[in-house]
Amino acid sequence: MLRKHLFEELIWGGLAALLVWGGWTSRPGWAQAPESAPLRVFILAGQSNMQGHAQVSTIPAMQWNPQAAPLLKDILGPDGQPRACQRVWISSLGSSDTEKIGRLTVGFGAAGKEPKIGPEYTFGIYIEKHLDGPVLIIKTAWGGKSLHTDFRPPSAGPYEFTPEQLEVLERRGKDVQQIQADRKAASGRFYRLMIDHVRFVLSDIERVCPQYDPAQGYELAGFVWFQGWNDMVDSGTYPHRDQPKGFDEYSRLLGHFIRDVRSDLDCPDLPFVIGVLGVGGPTDRYGPDKQRYKSVHQNFRDAMAAPADWPEFRGNVVAVRTEAYWDMQVAALRERERAILPQVNAIRKRIRAGEIARDEGEQQIAALYDQTFDARELEILRRSVSNAEYHYLGSAGIMAQIGKGFADAMVQLMEKRSPR
Known part of the structure; x- marks a missing residue:
């Protein structure tokens, strides 16, 4: 069993502990002989859940989660600390004030007082297990961003305000023309930032990945999209979201997004994983206090997953329903x-x-807590959670499973991909 206070030194040690783990060493310490295989490049993009809000201090609590506990053998090194990947490198933009680069380890999640992980950590761990040769992850994630505006793909056309939206704005005395102009200016901004950063990293790969061998080249190997909250809660853009097909516009936009990413990166068969929003777990297990959200949540999840079943994407796009990784034990305690x-x-x-x-x-x-929980339950509750429900409870146990789920799905798509 893991020590009860396994990461106290990390919580108080901050950057010093991360340096010990090898995440952000100086560049001379990185250099290794290039691998004799093309560099596989994976792009991870989305909003705050792709950033990742699981504090590293919640990793020990994975021992109490039957689904997550088996992953600890791959996450922890011989010293009981989270390990750094040896052949996986990352450039992360948007999760902190500036770009972070280095060998993949913990700490590439959202910025905060304590290092965090997002899906990138276990995605990289399990991609490394599956593949030979070096790997580069390019992660672009910004919190609070929508697909309908912020990540709006170019081919989707301009954002169109619904008659209901315009009526509300006029009734409130708003400057409708200015609001429309502002929306036009904001549309697609983060899509462009994402594509620009991918191109920037690929223009000088050795800046991020010292193992890169130009003679071997690189391959765009896959794309993971993990977003959704800001669209799901937007009743203005999706006025019928509680009804079947109420999120059809999201499906349409996501289809354009996939096509445009492939076109802009000149990779028409790029394997694409859709991380379907699943906070709260399966909707058929929602309790009485969540029934009012049930139809909206389920409708949105189905709309997110829908493009994977379209004939044009069959076999090279897959949806991973992250509700399967929700920690029902912790949810019941909460x-x-x-x-x-x-x-x-x-x-x-x-x-x-x-x-x-x-x-x-x-x-x-x-x-009060002693009357409500026994000692083990209280330990699980306090050590498993570090953030709000919409951030998957800030649980490393949930986030680690999500990253592995994305990696497993990606490998299956890559196996189907025609030789390049």
Whole structure:
């Protein structure tokens, strides 16, 4: 069993610990003899869940997740710390203020006080297991971005406001022409940034991947798209989202996105994995408090997955339904925690008001938790979660499975791909 406080030194050590793990060493320390195989290049793109908000401190909690626990043998090195890949390199843009490059390890998730992982970490680990030769991941991910505007593909045409949207804007006295002009200016901006960064990295691969051998060249090997939240919650762009076909426009846009990426990167058969948004887990297991979201969530997931079944994409596009990796055990514990939160918040309010001493209030809160959970349940709850539900609970156990799921799906597509 992993030590209870396996990563305390990481939490407080910050960058120093990452340097020990080999993520961001100085360039002279990177150099190794080039592998005698073409460099495989994978592009990972999307919004905040592609950035990744799973704090590294949640990795030890994977031992309590039956689905995630088997992955620990591939994630942890002999010293019990998360390992760095030996043949996988990454350029990540959007997850922090500046581009991050280096050998793939933890810390390439979203910026924060503690290093985080996104799908890139285990995607790289399992791609490395499947493939010989060097690998380069180019990750472009920005939080809070939509497909209908921010990542809007060029061939989709301009964003068209619905009559309902225009009516609401006019009723509120808004400058409709200015809003339309602003939307036009914003449309496709992050699509262009994504393509530009891919081209920039490919123009000087050795800057990121010292193992690159120009004589062997490189191959664009696959693309992973993991996005969706900002479209799913947009009732203006998708006014009938709670009805069947309410997200057909998203499917249409995603089809254009796939075609345009392949065209702009001159790779017409580029394997494409769609990471279908799955926060909350399978909708048929939603509890009473989530029933009002059930149809919207399911409709959106089906719309995201739909292009994989279109005849033109069959065999080279696949959808991975990430709901399968949701931690139902932790979700159930959080439901029980919600039942006592009103009492917890009331106690904290009394502490702030000076009605009771802080020590007394904290003892009352601890007693509530002790009455609600046994020691093991409390450990699982507190060590498995580091972010909100819409970020997959900030759970390394969930995120690690997602990355592996993307890698497994990608390998299957690559096996079907015609020799280049």
